Amino acid sequence: MQYEVVLPAAGSGKRMGAGQNKLFLKLLEKPILVHTLEVFQQDPACTGIWLAVKPEERGFIQKMLEDYRITKVKGLPDGGAERQHSVHSCMKEMQQVDIVLVHDAARPFITHDIIAKLVQNAHHHGAAIAGVRAKDTMKKVSMNGIIEETVDRESLWMVQTPQAFRFELIMEAEDVAEKVGFLGTDEAMLMERLGHQVHIVESSYENVKMTTQEDLVFGEAILRKRGS
Ligand code: C5P
Numbered sequence: 144m145q146y147e148v149v150l151p152a153a154g155s156g157k158r159m160g161a162g163q164n165k166l167f168l169k170l171l172e173k174p175i176l177v178h179t180l181e182v183f184q185q186d187p188a189c190t191g192i193w194l195a196v197k198p199e200e201r202g203f204i205q206k207m208l209e210d211y212r213i214t215k216v217k218g219l220p221d222g223g224a225e226r227q228h229s230v231h232s233c234m235k236e237m238q239q240v241d242i243v244l245v246h247d248a249a250r251p252f253i254t255h256d257i258i259a260k261l262v263q264n265a266h267h268h269g270a271a272i273a274g275v276r277a278k279d280t281m282k283k284v285s286m287n288g289i290i291e292e293t294v295d296r297e298s299l300w301m302v303q304t305p306q307a308f309r310f311e312l313i314m315e316a317e318d319v320a321e322k323v324g325f326l327g328t329d330e331a332m333l334m335e336r337l338g339h340q341v342h343i344v345e346s347s348y349e350n351v352k353m354t355t356q357e358d359l360v361f362g363e364a365i366l367r368k369r370g371s
Pocket of ligand 1: 150151152153154155156166195222223224225226227229230247248249250352353354
């Protein structure tokens with residue numbers, strides 16, 4: 144089953160402290176952004192990539208696409224101040240497709256089998272997102288650092304991207320969110336707000352987001368393990 148993917152890539156990566164877009168940092172000689180793009184370039188089910196970029200980085204990224212022969216990019220609209228704005232600017236340019244995936248460009252280790260499960264699930268149910276079960280004991284903590292309760296871990300998941308949706312559903316959710324000025328931290332929040340059920344697909348702990356410096360160490364270890 145085919146899909147198109149939206150990749151927000153217009154962040155500043157403050158938590159990485161790299162002084163540049165963290166997606167340009169290299170993991171085993173290749174930029175993080177290219178690792179992510181190659182997953183979709185190499186997936187036969189992916190029919191188009193929409194990349195939200197900072198205007199001042201567009202030229203650099205276009206050159207990167209040429210150098211690494213990424214040919215599936217259909218548009219590079221301007222990103223916005225928040226991640227959701229960046230996703231929205233891609234959605235505005237997309238034509239009707241069956242399934243849309245939204246995936247953080249900063250998660251380069253997503254695999255084709257997890258993507259396929261998400262796409263199938265979204266096709267059947269409308270909305271499905273990747274996540275992993277919480278591994279540690281979870282505590283709810285007050286603002287002044289005192290434990291309030293130990294939360295039952297059985298029902299807790301740490302969610303990731305990709306998040307997959309039927310086109311009409313994500314369009315509706317994005318439109319409503321824009322009209323009322325609602326900012327979610329992920330697309331699933333927009334769907335939940337409209338009362339749509341969102342399914343979870345068990346993903347991998349390897350699907351980490353490159354956020355802080357130590358993630359780069361994990362990232363290179365994952366690539367070495369995979370023999371990249
Ligand atoms: O900062 P964080 O890693 O949580 O951002 C997740 C993804 O969203 C990254 O790929 C980042 O480039 C992107 N982003 C964006 N526009 C923003 C903020 C983040 O495209 N304003």
